[in-house]
Amino acid sequence: MANGICIFAEYYNGKIEPVTAELITAAHFIKETTGEKIQLIVVAKDCDQLVKQLEPAGADEVYAVETKRDCIFQDDALSSVITDMIRKIEPSSVLIPATPMGRSIFSRVASKLGCGLTADCTEVLTAKREDGTFYIKQNKPSFGENVFVTIETKPGIYPQMMTIRQGVYTAYEGETDAVKVTYLENIEIPASKLEVVEVVPARNDTNSILASETVVVGGRGAEEEEDFALLKAFAEKLDAAIGGTRPLADSGKIPFQNQIGQTGFTIRPRICISIGVSGAIQHTEGIKDTKLFVAINTDENAAIFNVADYGIVGDMKELLEAYLS
Ligand SMILES: Cc1cc2nc3c(=O)[nH]c(=O)nc-3n(C[C@H](O)[C@H](O)[C@H](O)COP(=O)(O)OP(=O)(O)OC[C@H]3O[C@@H](n4cnc5c(N)ncnc54)[C@H](O)[C@@H]3O)c2cc1C
Known part of the structure; x- marks a missing residue:
């Protein structure tokens, strides 16, 4: 049995x-x-x-x-x-x-x-x-x-x-x-057809959304070329990895391994800053145990504010330009 x-x-x-x-x-x-x-x-x-x-x-x-x-x-x-x-x-x-x-x-x-x-x-x-x-x-x-x-x-x-x-x-x-x-004894270890020539350690990718303590997450509200460049500069300043919602992965703005959510990856960063993300459950399900969650969105009724610790109602472009200047 x-x-x-x-x-x-x-x-x-x-x-x-x-x-x-x-x-x-x-x-x-x-x-x-x-x-x-x-x-x-x-x-x-x-x-x-x-x-x-x-x-x-x-x-x-x-x-x-x-x-x-x-x-x-x-x-x-x-x-x-x-x-x-x-x-x-x-x-x-x-x-x-x-x-x-x-x-x-x-x-x-x-x-x-x-x-x-x-x-x-x-x-x-x-x-x-x-x-x-x-x-x-x-x-x-x-x-x-x-x-x-x-x-x-x-x-x-x-x-x-x-x-x-x-x-x-x-x-x-x-x-x-x-x-x-x-x-367990008496288990045969058969010969292998594979010969391992060299083992090269994986690159320690500090920009990985799984490894980073801080993740800046972009949504459709930050998808425009100019806006995404601002988001990137912001993330760089914070030494943060860049994650995103599914539309950003679909459009190729971020690679799939940086998509967060039910059909992407689950992240557990210390700090998560979400920019131009509406807060669909399929996305927020992928963000767990975050100590500090900040969301920026123009829509005061956006669902992301229900899960964020701090919400900023405003245009990401104006806010990030002001922060970076
Ligand atoms: C089975 C299934 C699985 C899914 N899996 C995932 C998944 O793994 N991950 C995922 O992310 N999604 C997933 N989705 C899609 C999900 O339902 C949402 O459609 C998606 O998360 C929405 O992405 P978004 O927030 O970027 O876009 P939107 O919903 O379009 O939101 C954009 C937000 O940006 C705000 N905004 C616009 N302009 C600005 C500005 N200038 N400044 C600030 N804010 C602005 C808007 O007010 C809006 O709230 C899945 C859907 C299904 C059906």
Whole structure:
């Protein structure tokens, strides 16, 4: 009988990735209803120090496979190992970070296990069937990000597997009970067809809306060339990243990875300054835990003022020109 909420613990350079803690929060929401154990899985050459990092993370069990060689980025081999692990653990669900690594490995795992894989969930909810079994409602934007859909894995098919977008859950900070650690033996680490020639660390992008403490968010009210140039100069002065609403991403003013909202990204900056944004729920859903939220809009009835701490009713052009002069 499938049981357990399993999480793939991704790591890089000997450190567990912060997204693991976010998935542990999601797992705790599921556990509140189903009462299942939260299980972390990790596959690595030097497993011990990764297991040590996972022990206080908030799960009930850690399952590890120690590989003799470094398998990082050898997704063909890793997917085979993880498939065998899941067959042994038999969880009812697997939560995977929607990162390039998570997507690449688990599309292969899903194929090997013959189960589905929902990509890029922004919310996971539990529900009960008439026969008393629980299942997970996997909510995600779809059809060109224009609608929200709920995906359910067919009854009787386990595990329910889903990748979850980074940033939609906060990192788990609750208590950790005694954790049971199991090193799984007798799992074959197959040869890989991939040879890793060089690992180049990702650029630390200080302009990332996910990393910056201050984010200036532009909306359609700041879309005109001249207005957007002002917004950029303002952001530069504050050393802030620039995010935007969906219309700005659609028009190419900002790249998609800087779109904030239900079908974009979720940000948690310390300071958010919103300029020419009406405040549609699909947008404001993507701004969480901000300590200071300031909004500028010409329309005193704009919905953005309902979520902002401080609102300035005025023309962004006049205000920014005055500030920058
Ligand atoms: C399924 C679905 C998913 C969606 N996902 C997202 C998403 O992820 N992110 C997202 O942003 N949107 C999303 N949307 C779109 C969302 O509903 C809104 O249409 C969008 O957020 C509006 O963008 P906006 O505020 O820039 O534009 P508008 O709604 O047009 O607002 C522009 C604002 O600028 C103000 N303004 C105009 N001129 C000035 C000026 N000179 N100075 C100051 N203020 C000025 C206006 O008063 C107005 O309030 C989604 C919609 C759907 C249906």
